[in-house]
Amino acid sequence: MLAEIITIGDEILIGQIVDTNSAWMAQKLNAEGIRVKQISSVSDDREHILNALAEAANRADIIFITGGLGPTKDDITKQTLAEYFNVKLVLNTEALNNVQQIFKRYNRPLLEVNRKQAEVPENCEIILNSNGTAPGMWFNVDGKLYVSMPGVPFEMMYMMEDAVIPKLKQLLNLPVIIHKTILTAGEGESFLAEKIADIENDLPGNIKLAYLPKMGQVRLRLSAYSNGGASLSDQLEEFAARIVERVGPNVVALEDIPLEKVVLNYMTDNHLTLSAAESCTGGYLSHLITQHAGSSQVFLGSAVTYSNDLKENILGVKNETLYQFGAVSRETVTEMVAGALREFKSDYAVAITGIAGPGGGTAEKPVGTVWIAVANTNKTVVKKFTFGNKRPQNIERSAMAAFFMLITLLKET
Amino acid sequence: MLAEIITIGDEILIGQIVDTNSAWMAQKLNAEGIRVKQISSVSDDREHILNALAEAANRADIIFITGGLGPTKDDITKQTLAEYFNVKLVLNTEALNNVQQIFKRYNRPLLEVNRKQAEVPENCEIILNSNGTAPGMWFNVDGKLYVSMPGVPFEMMYMMEDAVIPKLKQLLNLPVIIHKTILTAGEGESFLAEKIADIENDLPGNIKLAYLPKMGQVRLRLSAYSNGGASLSDQLEEFAARIVERVGPNVVALEDIPLEKVVLNYMTDNHLTLSAAESCTGGYLSHLITQHAGSSQVFLGSAVTYSNDLKENILGVKNETLYQFGAVSRETVTEMVAGALREFKSDYAVAITGIAGPGGGTAEKPVGTVWIAVANTNKTVVKKFTFGNKRPQNIERSAMAAFFMLITLLKET
Numbered sequence: 001m002l003a004e005i006i007t008i009g010d011e012i013l014i015g016q017i018v019d020t021n022s023a024w025m026a027q028k029l030n031a032e033g034i035r036v037k038q039i040s041s042v043s044d045d046r047e048h049i050l051n052a053l054a055e056a057a058n059r060a061d062i063i064f065i066t067g068g069l070g071p072t073k074d075d076i077t078k079q080t081l082a083e084y085f086n087v088k089l090v091l092n093t094e095a096l097n098n099v100q101q102i103f104k105r106y107n108r109p110l111l112e113v114n115r116k117q118a119e120v121p122e123n124c125e126i127i128l129n130s131n132g133t134a135p136g137m138w139f140n141v142d143g144k145l146y147v148s149m150p151g152v153p154f155e156m157m158y159m160m161e162d163a164v165i166p167k168l169k170q171l172l173n174l175p176v177i178i179h180k181t182i183l184t185a186g187e188g189e190s191f192l193a194e195k196i197a198d199i200e201n202d203l204p205g206n207i208k209l210a211y212l213p214k215m216g217q218v219r220l221r222l223s224a225y226s227n228g229g230a231s232l233s234d235q236l237e238e239f240a241a242r243i244v245e246r247v248g249p250n251v252v253a254l255e256d257i258p259l260e261k262v263v264l265n266y267m268t269d270n271h272l273t274l275s276a277a278e279s280c281t282g283g284y285l286s287h288l289i290t291q292h293a294g295s296s297q298v299f300l301g302s303a304v305t306y307s308n309d310l311k312e313n314i315l316g317v318k319n320e321t322l323y324q325f326g327a328v329s330r331e332t333v334t335e336m337v338a339g340a341l342r343e344f345k346s347d348y349a350v351a352i353t354g355i356a357g358p359g360g361g362t363a364e365k366p367v368g369t370v371w372i373a374v375a376n377t378n379k380t381v382v383k384k385f386t387f388g389n390k391r392p393q394n395i396e397r398s399a400m401a402a403f404f405m406l407i408t409l410l411k412e413t
Numbered sequence: 414m415l416a417e418i419i420t421i422g423d424e425i426l427i428g429q430i431v432d433t434n435s436a437w438m439a440q441k442l443n444a445e446g447i448r449v450k451q452i453s454s455v456s457d458d459r460e461h462i463l464n465a466l467a468e469a470a471n472r473a474d475i476i477f478i479t480g481g482l483g484p485t486k487d488d489i490t491k492q493t494l495a496e497y498f499n500v501k502l503v504l505n506t507e508a509l510n511n512v513q514q515i516f517k518r519y520n521r522p523l524l525e526v527n528r529k530q531a532e533v534p535e536n537c538e539i540i541l542n543s544n545g546t547a548p549g550m551w552f553n554v555d556g557k558l559y560v561s562m563p564g565v566p567f568e569m570m571y572m573m574e575d576a577v578i579p580k581l582k583q584l585l586n587l588p589v590i591i592h593k594t595i596l597t598a599g600e601g602e603s604f605l606a607e608k609i610a611d612i613e614n615d616l617p618g619n620i621k622l623a624y625l626p627k628m629g630q631v632r633l634r635l636s637a638y639s640n641g642g643a644s645l646s647d648q649l650e651e652f653a654a655r656i657v658e659r660v661g662p663n664v665v666a667l668e669d670i671p672l673e674k675v676v677l678n679y680m681t682d683n684h685l686t687l688s689a690a691e692s693c694t695g696g697y698l699s700h701l702i703t704q705h706a707g708s709s710q711v712f713l714g715s716a717v718t719y720s721n722d723l724k725e726n727i728l729g730v731k732n733e734t735l736y737q738f739g740a741v742s743r744e745t746v747t748e749m750v751a752g753a754l755r756e757f758k759s760d761y762a763v764a765i766t767g768i769a770g771p772g773g774g775t776a777e778k779p780v781g782t783v784w785i786a787v788a789n790t791n792k793t794v795v796k797k798f799t800f801g802n803k804r805p806q807n808i809e810r811s812a813m814a815a816f817f818m819l820i821t822l823l824k825e826t
Binding site: 009010011012013014015016017018019020022023024025026027028029030035036037038039040041042043044048052055070071072073074108111113114133152154179181188189190191193194200208209210211212213214219221223256276278281282283284285286287289290291293294295296299300301302303304305306307309310313314343344345357358359360388390391392393395 | 435438439456526544606697700715723727757805806
């Protein structure tokens with residue numbers, strides 16, 4: 001079963017927003033055995049949308065469309081779908097009722113533009129939008145399914161989970177695609193490829209291997225497509241096991257999870273607590289951890305000490321250390337990590353101090369110089385890194401390197 | 414001048430990564446007057462890539478291709494481009510030299526797969542990759558330009574900035590597209606639309622208005638396409654001024670910047686300092702601020718106090734307050750913001766405490782309950798919010814609401 005995703009909106013084509021909807025949808029669809037053939041982003045332009053719909057219907061069985069359903073003039077997806085199917089727009093009472101209830105709940109007058117949101121092409125079934133005024137639309141025309149949803153991420157997500165996916169499962173006899181990801185760290189893509197070249201050569205036609213490098217990590221993703229033969233899962237696991245054995249100590253996890261989740265899972269299972277002291281990462285490491293549900297079991301807190309005063313006051317870094325060696329030094333990061341352990345009373349702590357850039361670099365300590373320390377009550381490990389000169393990458397890399405060091409220390413003990 | 418972007422990689426189509434490259438490229442291209450007509454994500458599949466190239470060349474003048482240039486088997490962009498142009502792959506000595514130098518720098522043996530990265534279609538000019546082993550490729554065939562770059566974001570970004578954009582500017586007589594964004598807050602899309610309906614009706618054919626809603630904000634984007642007439646910029650500014658006057662107090666900024674940048678810019682200009690005390694946002698608010706270069710002029714630091722102990726120890730929240738009213742309460746957030754002001758000695762402070770979810774909610778304080786306080790030495794403003802039940806949205810909304818409250822307080826004083 002092949003699908004395509006069409007995202008509609010000038011804001012994507014001028015780069016004002018990043019299209020995160022498509023990746024989310026593709027993940028959900030793949031999990032149900034629906035393969036996404038292509039993702040196309042097109043402008044809020046009648047002719048362009050009509051062409052994109054026709055092209056997608058040529059290649060795929062299900063066409064998902066997001067965006068362009070707002071109440072304003074620039075949103076023309078609904079009218080264009082009506083034109084594509086050669087039908088009229090009609091007022092849908094169920095959708096109107098939903099709009100009215102939303103406006104009532106917020107005690108707002110219902111405007112004419114909002115009433116119009118309840119008009120839909122006459123050949124569609126509507127999908128109720130429990131989070132907004134634009135209804136989703138479901139079309140079944142000439143053996144192809146078309147599903148149109150709002151571009152606002154959480155409105156689309158609720159619709160997919162509550163209505164669209166269940167409906168697809170009910171309607172279609174879905175094939176099977178399964179994925180297995182091996183998360184590796186500390187070794188480059190080429191070296192991994194060389195190491196497992198013979199295993200890759202042994203892969204049958206229905207199993208694909210992809211290398212997904214990302215900031216000091218490489219995810220090895222095996223994808224198996226059902227060929228109606230023996231158990232797909234067994235076949236996949238066999239090759240995964242061979243790769244894991246070969247790659248050895250660089251394997252960090254056997255699932256596609258973020259690096260901080262490897263830390264969290266391990267520490268949760270072992271009832272360990274963590275605290276942090278962040279300078280150049282400015283809260284990013286803490287955010288990566290605390291975005292995950294249940295992180296409060298492990299994470300006690302963090303001192304984001306941008307100023308030297310806060311390094312002294314909260315973490316107890318000595319004034320003479322800062323004066324003699326500077327804020328970005330082995331000595332300072334060592335006192336920061338010790339301060340976090342002592343003040344926050346956690347089992348483990350991580351500290352980061354560096355020059356994220358673009359300013360603040362010197363000949364001796366150029367932009368990208370970062371000191372990281374991880375510690376438990378028995379052991380402290382300190383490393384210096386020299387990253388590049390782009391601020392966002394330096395922040396990201398510092399956090400990733402800190403998680404690696406923490407995983408290594410956790411594994412040791 | 415029309416461009417298309419083709420991103421190649423199964424990892425995008427199964428949703429394992431979000432394509433952030435396209436938005437970044439689209440922004441850069443638009444700034445140079447190159448309009449992106451379509452963005453297509455296709456799989457690492459020979460036939461699919463060939464079709465995508467042909468379709469894009471039909472619609473656009475310049476085709477940007479990212480991804481599929483790695484050293485591993487699943488990357489087939491280069492071979493497919495050679496097939497598309499019906500040429501051979503040849504070893505490029507400049508590219509080989511680059512690969513050799515990179516391996517020398519990291520003291521790593523050069524593998525055969527890496528040497529192969531220096532092979533390129535014979536009809537291309539290479540674009541040196543100063544951050545990786547895969548060269549970019551520039552083709553000029555039958556009046557169309559094709560630019561192929563790695564999918565690793567920072568490799569692509571350096572290439573675009575250092576080589577591709579300068580080359581395009583030199584080669585092409587570029588037209589003009591200008592954008593103007595009005596950032597508004599605190600009012601919904603429909604109400605704004607109703608408010609400025611007559612202004613929108615007055616817009617000439619070469620100026621488009623788009624509404625871009627995003628977590629409590631709506632960006633109004635005017636885009637003007639040169640029609641060879643009077644000054645495009647004057648025309649755009651005239652309509653922008655009318656909208657700004659009409660929308661009034663809900664206008665937060667006259668440029669397309671994130672909300673925290675509005676705060677940073679104002680505080681930098683007025684030499685004010687900020688600190689934070691974050692519970693449920695777990696460092697996210699600090700990260701939003703510190704991702705920006707120069708934020709250290711304003712931001713002193715933050716206490717990410719996930720545990721109650723840290724709320725007491727770092728911020729001086731009273732034990733009896735936590736016991737009597739709970740961590741998520743008007744009383745606690747008030748003491749948190751006072752603690753941040755006092756302990757971190759900043760001019761302004763912001764504090765957030767809430768239940769991000771999915772766990773931790775009660776009948777009285779359901780998931781999504783968030784207390785936010787902003788303060789300077791003279792005034793403290795405290796508000797309670799009731800957001801939804803999704804953790805990431807609750808974190809994002811809390812941070813955005815806090816920035817709004819801060820902007821309002823800053824404007825007052």
